[in-house]
Amino acid sequence: DVKVTQSSRYLVKRTGEKVFLECVQDMDHENMFWYRQDPGLGLRLIYFSYDVKMKEKGDIPEGYSVSREKKERFSLILESASTNQTSMYLCASSPQLAGRYEQYFGPGTRLTVT
Amino acid sequence: SQQGEEDPQALSIQEGENATMNCSYKTSINNLQWYRQNSGRGLVHLILIRSNEREKHSGRLRVTLDTSKKSSSLLITASRAADTASYFCATDDRRNTDKLIFGTGTRLQVFP
Structure with missing residues (x-):
């Protein structure tokens, strides 16, 4: 079974803190994704990566950065957390050409910024 | 940018009834997928339908795709809690x- 794990299920941080969200997949997938999910807005793509050290902006990259040093690991970084970044963050992975293949999701990290 | 819009936003039914959900999208596609999310969890893939397919079944799930109307529906038959x-x-x-x-x-x- 494909497994995508995220470092924390729940996280509480203060405004201005630097926040790292980690995601690891064990299926040797090329593509990895970070989404945020907010009520009424569905899933919105923040960043994705199609190879080690490669990254592409999604629809809402402002206030976020990412790092992919190893194929299995994709990190989302909030350089200076703000209250409007309180959300559920979902990581996913897939083989190449995501539209043709399903995405495998982690359990999510519910981040609260106070 | 939102591509798909589901309808209805919320649906309540009794066990044993069928549930139908609709999805409309805006641009030409190659594939459409349906996912399920249990409360507070990650998403799980249910079914993928390609643009040259009109209908697909998986267990109690039936998905249809109408590319001329840019819409899809997901039917769950004999629903369970x-x-x-x-x-x-x-x-x-x-x-x-x-x-x-x-x-x-x-x-x-x-x-x-």
């Missing part, structure tokens, strides 16, 4: 197949 979840459609964009664009979801409640 365990089907209670949110359901999302996701499409690629024919010009950029690396990303999926998710809709806002339908929240299904099945009462025992």
